[in-house]
Amino acid sequence: MAKRLHPRSPIAQRTAGITLDHAAPLYDWLAPLMTLGSEHRLHRRVVARLALDRPADVLDIGCGTGALTRQVYDALPANAPRRVCGVDAAEAMIAIAQKKAGHRPGLEFAAALAEDLPYSDASFDRALSTFFFHHLNYDLKVKALAEIWRVLRPGGQAAILDVDIPYTRFGALCAWSGYFLFRQPEIAENIHGRLRDALQNSPWHDRWSIPSRHSGYLSLFSLVKPQENTP
Numbered sequence: 001m002a003k004r005l006h007p008r009s010p011i012a013q014r015t016a017g018i019t020l021d022h023a024a025p026l027y028d029w030l031a032p033l034m035t036l037g038s039e040h041r042l043h044r045r046v047v048a049r050l051a052l053d054r055p056a057d058v059l060d061i062g063c064g065t066g067a068l069t070r071q072v073y074d075a076l077p078a079n080a081p082r083r084v085c086g087v088d089a090a091e092a093m094i095a096i097a098q099k100k101a102g103h104r105p106g107l108e109f110a111a112a113l114a115e116d117l118p119y120s121d122a123s124f125d126r127a128l129s130t131f132f133f134h135h136l137n138y139d140l141k142v143k144a145l146a147e148i149w150r151v152l153r154p155g156g157q158a159a160i161l162d163v164d165i166p167y168t169r170f171g172a173l174c175a176w177s178g179y180f181l182f183r184q185p186e187i188a189e190n191i192h193g194r195l196r197d198a199l200q201n202s203p204w205h206d207r208w209s210i211p212s213r214h215s216g217y218l219s220l221f222s223l224v225k226p227q228e229n230t231p
């Protein structure tokens with residue numbers, strides 16, 4: 001598969017996920033094209049879903065160059081300490097994210113794997129990932145979802161925006177074009193509903209919903225971890 005020919009940084013080599021060291025320098029130009037210009041609107045939906053009106057520790061998984069991570073940081077109340085972490089397996093992505101972070105105390109980026117997050121249990125109030133789960137095979141999807149459960153505090157919430165079962169013809173065209181362009185079986189998995197299956201086979205099995213759908217093939221998944229005393 002062509003993806004294996006791309007150079008991968010040492011941490012990226014430890015995952016079977018589709019990592020993007022090679023695309024990092026162009027990523028901020030390519031991402032708006034891939035979403036047909038709807039990237040900012042979609043990011044706003046994710047930020048709104050996270051309800052960041054109170055101080056919260058937030059984790060962005062598969063953060064790429066950190067555009068949404070910075071937006072999440074800026075959406076948090078400015079009069080309280082903020083901790084927002086972005087992780088990505090591609091060290092080239094993280095290098096760019098760190099460069100673009102500017103002066104934002106508490107905004108951190110780390111090269112790390114979603115399926116083996118370098119954080120202790122119950123470290124975050126919120127987690128998010130956008131356009132990331134279609135880079136993981138089914139087993140990694142389940143592992144990454146279990147990791148999100150582990151690092152979230154009781155009562156914590158996560159928002160995941162990703163390719164899902166298309167619900168319009170145009171959406172099906174977009175989703176399948178992505179699959180044929182990148183020859184990425186993980187995209188076909190999402191189109192066939194395997195991200196939903198992964199959620200069902202993870203600790204989130206009865207704790208997730210789809211509050212909104214977008215562009216004919218994307219779903220915004222909402223995951224809510226119960227408070228400790230909830231059965």
Ligand SMILES: C[S@@+](CC[C@H](N)C(=O)[O-])C[C@H]1O[C@@H](n2cnc3c(N)ncnc32)[C@H](O)[C@@H]1O
Pocket residue numbers: 015016017018019020021031061062063064065068087088089090093112113114115129130131132135136
């Ligand atoms: C399409 S980009 C999404 C970036 C960003 N979230 C956005 O919305 O633009 C997917 C990212 O997932 C990263 N990735 C792939 N497998 C990973 C893994 N196992 N752990 C962490 N990141 C991974 C890739 O390196 C890539 O930067």
